Amino acid sequence: MNTTRRNLLIAAAATAISSGWGQVRSEAGTPVVRYNATTPEGKEMLRIYAQGVKAMRALSAADPQSWTFQWYIHATPKSKSQLLNEVFGTSGSPGRDLANETWYTCQSHLGQPEDYFLPWHRLYVAQFEEIIRTVTGHPEFTLPYWDYTSSSSYSMPEEFQDKNKNDPAFSTLFVANRNRDGGPLRSANVNAGEPLNKYFPGVRNFLVLPDMTKGDYRAFCSQLDSALHGNVHVYTGDGSNMGNVPTAAGDPIFWLHHCNIDRIWTGWNALGHKNPAETNGKNWADTRFVFASSDGRRVELSIDKISDSTNLPYRYDTLPGQVVVAQSSRAEDRLFLRSVRPGSAPGSARAGAAAGPVVLGAAPQTIKLEPTDPQNGLRDIAPRLLRGDVSRLVLVLNSVQAHVDPHTTYEVFLDLPANTSGTAADDHYVGLLNFFGATGDQGHGAHVGKSVEFDVSDVVQRLRSRGGLQEETSVTLVPVGEPAADAEPSIAGGLELRGR
Template structure:
């Protein structure tokens, strides 16, 4: 370990390299890499290599771009410190490594102010890709690939055993104490949730961006499956909180699976954006030698161009053609609304009665805005989530009809809704990305009804959270 650490301390710095030039220079770049389900024998072999790589990275100096802390901080600097203070502490003098840290730390998309929701999937693909390359180099194993956690399978919803063995010489480096009660004992992450938010429903989206009466694939998988896994696994100093999440080694297995879901959606016919703003957006990451590489989204829109694939893709509905228009769900005819802050109860339900809208709002005609086909669905849209600290739970979303019957239609999570986490963790500036949840309630709301929404925590929420939801809308698609 000492020799590796000393040698690694000498790498890093130098000129910034464009990704295409960097990739062309890699001896392994044309190998057909296959990322595997970590529950399989081949996936377990890759997981053992990953555990070894995490141990090596954890032994490197904080200033080393290939070290564990540096890689964690690319997602976000830890929540009890600022980026500016950590830069000054780790790099007291100017250096190429400090310049790289300035450019790459706290650049996660899209969970802080000034970031862009549509960059969520490609940014995390880049993040995982470069960490995989670093592991490959530190292990001196050009065949290494990261495995993925396929929690979308009902029999894989417990945290994998390798991440729960604190005292194990082989696996202990993958253990973290900052996980929710029972998780390190093998309790399934969706235990007690019905319907489960750990599902593949994001594959039903027919557009990458919000369009017509849907969130779009990127926002849908971010806000629902992705956020729910984070919150159910870790607490406010672990996977459940943006600034701490990437310190847990399970983070990378989680995001391998999110990347696999995106690749699955593309295979099923889902179309990525084609606009220049999206394709030409760049982010900076350390490469396998700790040098600076500038990666462009256009280079990461397809896994085929990156030389890797997955052993299994998720089946889903065939998307016959991508929607040619972009129409926010809020532009649909508004049937009922409630827009004021509702403080959620940490231990029990809160009821929000929606009110009928004006005749003018109800006469909205989305056909004039580009919609050529109506679905007739009624959607409940919820936005404006905010909390002081992570509640540590999901909130059931129920709708109560006129007869008093409540039906659970989904869940909310507060993964990136904590105001204290949006402070000095980057240089983005600007407002938070606009996010919303959308639930199909057609079967549960009669025509002309103004339902009551019921929000109930799935356990005991942190009393300090002061979780608030502001926006509730019933719209017609």
Template structure:
């Protein structure tokens, strides 16, 4: 039996009656008492993930303003000095891996390092030697009732009346009112008719990430864990688990209070790890990786993943010495002496292809697929179906563009869908928001697709998906790791392709794409899309 068990933060009602949460608060408080340049301090650990405290970095705001750490509203009171030596910053700070197949293993090591430091501080205060980080399973509870942030994090004081280190001023939530919840299906049902939330069909969910069977894929979808990359601090292409729920939870929990340039700390990689709820969110992401593995899915075996990138991953140990680790060392949770309270394999689901074939009128082919699942068919190289002209600036009320389709490529897709009964594997389709750049991470974009106005099936806008712009500012920095190329967001629009086909909408020359932010952008808050493109993928 593993020595350490990470338990649900909602045990005992998610209050300080949960000893895991109470000891977490005491450990965080002890780490917060140390200086910024102390490798065992809360602030140093937050900067390992990302920081806006060193003005010499490419992503530090110019002119100086929020989200620079000196402009954060307390509590907590975030220090900006003394800075550690340049060598210490180079070794430890700004390491977080995003948009990469290293996303999951890097964060697992990060959690373990922080947990080790917290445990030492907790034991020194009389706490349990087997203490482990709790997790916030926003999908958990009866009928999904744990979508709300555990109440201990909203309390301003501990049971003894002292200030609560888990309480944060700049944590606004999806409605900007400091009511912190995640819009899962249950979360949305508890907030009916909320104009700030997308339709229930695209709520924050662990699906389709857990239904993905490959850890890493090439363009256009990047698998469960993300694309094959090198060291990727400001990555722009997300795996399914990172896209949803990871990115969406960050942005919804952080939120923004009003039409201002301020937003919650969780909404930006350079401030997120200052918020104690960050680590409970990432414990749940790590738990979902463990669930995915327990369901029979394999991690990469390529040496480039097992050994990690050329720039090694390093964390300080409680003595301030570097601990180096590789993704391969993080691949087996049990071997690391850890377990989760809730760690069950996912039940088998009806093959998505069978459901799709029924919709397309190919009942016989669907029955065959359902009863005799064939080996997965490798998709062919994606083919550009169409793209819009020029970059777009997202307006508060939404922005519209036309994606003109190539007639010959469109015809191939029409034939594929019409012959679904014979081919049993009709085309898939993906929409790309390419090179999304800007300054305001606390944004969720709702993307709608329909046949161009006046065409058959063109009177109904269909929601493709919602995408969160977590990491936008850093990915847009011209002098950053990726030269300011921004984020590239991929949406699976196969379900829209099918509905347009059934309504006759694929005969249109173009698709209309509407991009609508979930909240008004503030003055000076910029979000631009370099190109909107649609790809066909045949099998």
């Protein structure tokens, strides 16, 4: 008997255990396995997944097991009140009450603490996974993941692509309005199987893991959310698809994306890093969210129940692998440099002047960072980083926002000399700024913005070794394409360079 067949037969013996969030283990009590979508096991799970998507789409939007109801738990494409009336009418009902409590509760796109991004989505995906088991009658089902950080999987799994849009088994996974080639995003033709990072080679590759060696949960969660997570959303489907929060969960690939985000978090824990017991002054045991269970009931869950990855009812066939390094104690967060409000007197940042806003547009924008103290020039800080006095340097963009989706991204550079572009700018490249979760969405008003962090430790060291640090520290943002006319993207809270 081949390995694939044997594993599937073992999985077929799985039994559901009522745990409040859809816990499933094998008869032996061991966690079931979530597979890479490209493996034979993962492909078999995709076949079941496609059946589940079809079954869920056939249900009324008022049914908590339906595709629409589950999509709207993440976010709604119109105002929630409007959709509640459209789906349930204006009279009260248990179904309407559950929808009102669960729809558009995704963390953290409405100003909630970003620390809840990972645990909320873990609960959300687990409930969805259990619904697929229920509607298909396949208790052995586990959600596959799309490992887009692997060079062999930069493209979306073929089951979701144009080649299978008429396939009887997989056509329900195809969505036409994913990104096409080019445009202001410099995007790939996603449905044709082109790699998401087609136009971003080498150091510009945005499909990279966050630093898995550092043990600060808040920093890890923030960088995973704003960088890799957001980039995959935007470069899979801009506008009315994955790149827009209210429509993102309407694409079946959304769930494989978030399964992989959960896998990366699990991998970070496997390196010995611990999740917090509390954040923002609130215990995780007292932080609860409401979902719809696989049988349509209201279920309220605290995030501390799923924060220990070793106790999860599932595991992953592989985890992102990096060598575990010795961890130094986290240094005190220290502000070294920051942007100054336009028009402020030189050096006013030292006196505590407010920073920002920085308005972005169709032309490159360079922002000078002023030292908060004379000894905080970047040329002075770089040797301290090498000695270990500062464990890492982080560039923080405070309150990134736009009125509507800009339909573009911005490449971020540190100390970029004037008239430098192309590969000559690679040494100065910091990362790619996307606006996923930072825009005002139709029917929901303006968002409060999000803070975006880039670890620039390696960039600073590289520039120091090559004499590339400038006398005056600056950050340059270069638009990949021309932003939408009414977007008005900005960094409302200014920029900071912090040591941690």
